[in-house]
Amino acid sequence: MSFFHAGPAPKGLGPRPGALRDGLGLQAGMKVGLFGGSFNPAHDGHAHVAETAMRRLDLDRVVWLVSPQNPLKSNHETAPLSERMASARGVAKTVGPAMIVSDFETRSGVQWTIDTLRLLKARYPGVQFVWLMGSDNLASFHRWRGWTDIMHLMPVAVIARPGSQLDSRTAPAASRYARFRIPAPRAGLLPSLQAPAWTYLTAPLNPRSSTAMRATAGRHPAEG
Ligand SMILES: Nc1ncnc2c1ncn2[C@@H]1O[C@H](COP(=O)(O)OP(=O)(O)OP(=O)(O)O)[C@@H](O)[C@H]1O
Numbered sequence: 671m672s673f674f675h676a677g678p679a680p681k682g683l684g685p686r687p688g689a690l691r692d693g694l695g696l697q698a699g700m701k702v703g704l705f706g707g708s709f710n711p712a713h714d715g716h717a718h719v720a721e722t723a724m725r726r727l728d729l730d731r732v733v734w735l736v737s738p739q740n741p742l743k744s745n746h747e748t749a750p751l752s753e754r755m756a757s758a759r760g761v762a763k764t765v766g767p768a769m770i771v772s773d774f775e776t777r778s779g780v781q782w783t784i785d786t787l788r789l790l791k792a793r794y795p796g797v798q799f800v801w802l803m804g805s806d807n808l809a810s811f812h813r814w815r816g817w818t819d820i821m822h823l824m825p826v827a828v829i830a831r832p833g834s835q836l837d838s839r840t841a842p843a844a845s846r847y848a849r850f851r852i853p854a855p856r857a858g859l860l861p862s863l864q865a866p867a868w869t870y871l872t873a874p875l876n877p878r879s880s881t882a883m884r885a886t887a888g889r890h891p892a893e894g
Pocket residue numbers: 706707708709710714715716718719802803804805806807829830831832876877878879880881882
């Protein structure tokens with residue numbers, strides 16, 4: 671199992687003996703954010719999501735799950751996994767030692783988030799997981815495979831992203847699960863709640879996107 675801790679484990683939360691063999695080094699009782707992404711490349715918007723979730727949900731760890739390939743995106747622009755892992759490691763390091771960057775999905779041969787989350791829940795029964803995503807993904811969440819199963823599997827925290835806030839608040843997933851929404855000031859309770867439970871964390875916003883970074887990187891210097 672390949673994984674990467676972005677620094678020494680925080681004091682008192684180091685992996686127990688044998689934890690490295692388990693893969694991610696997660697221990698029962700930990701509150702852990704699962705942050706899936708293409709990270710093509712990673713950027714400070716991702717750091718913003720991880721930091722916001724750590725602070726507002728009072729998490730012990732955030733696992734950056736570098737996806738083999740978003741099943742809803744075209745693969746022709748997706749950089750090799752090794753490059754995206756390196757990119758995610760570089761950015762995760764800026765957030766701190768509670769970040770874990772993992773190719774768990776590739777190693778496990780899964781692509782759909784529902785399968786990933788079921789595997790992780792089965793493997794770490796005592797861990798309190800929360801699925802993390804930007805609000806653009808809440809807007810299209812009803813198109814994900816088994817999205818209602820995801821809602822019933824673990825709590826979900828949505829971090830506001832510029833350009834998708836209105837969309838996501840009126841999204842089918844938001845309406846369908848409106849009565850399970852936890853007000854943001856009580857988001858610290860989320861990891862310990864039984865699913866379905868979700869929250870929407872607003873402001874401050876970070877405008878960065880991988881698409882914009884790829885566009886800039888691809889532009890000829892003379893184009894400015
Ligand atoms: N600036 C941001 N603010 C809030 N959430 C973000 C931000 N950037 C990315 N995310 C979230 O991070 C997760 C992984 O995103 P991803 O790796 O696809 O980056 P991206 O910038 O959205 O990429 P692309 O532009 O290629 O679609 C998604 O849940 C996405 O919503």
